[in-house]
Amino acid sequence: MQATAKQYAQRWSDTLKRTPAKDWDAVSDRFLRSLQAQADHAMIEQIQSEMATMLKGNAVPVHITSARPLSKDTQANVLKQLFGSQKTFVTQAVDPSLIGGAVVRTADEQWDLSVKYQLERLKRSIVES
DSSP states (O other), X not given: OOOOHHHHHHHHXXXXXXXXXXXXXXXXXXXXXXXXXXXXXXXXXXXXXXHHXXXXXXXXXXXXXXXXXOOHHHHHHHHHHHHTTOOEEEEEEEOGGGOSSEEEEOSSOEEEOXXXXXXXXXXXXXXXX
16 A cells, blocks of 8 residues: 555655754655655655645754753753744754754754854864963
């Protein structure tokens, strides 16, 4: 039994949630190419339409890399401070080398709130003085 357009769109969305935002285009391209071999053109259009509905409201794709997994409350606080009430589509990764804090990226901006970055800035300021 073949999956429905909504099921394919959900799989696509779930895959993007586990993928850094910078790789979304490549992942989406691979996903759609694999569908071309399995589904007809009308089905692909339905899948894309379902995906657009899922991401409705112009959600900003945001990727958060943190030293440890963020709790839902901490993630919500960071997103509220940076994006206010704007809808976001978040993916997360863990990088212990950050020591603490997080790096938040969108397609256009980056906020480095990590301890590692703060230590690097402190080192540069000492060396430059």
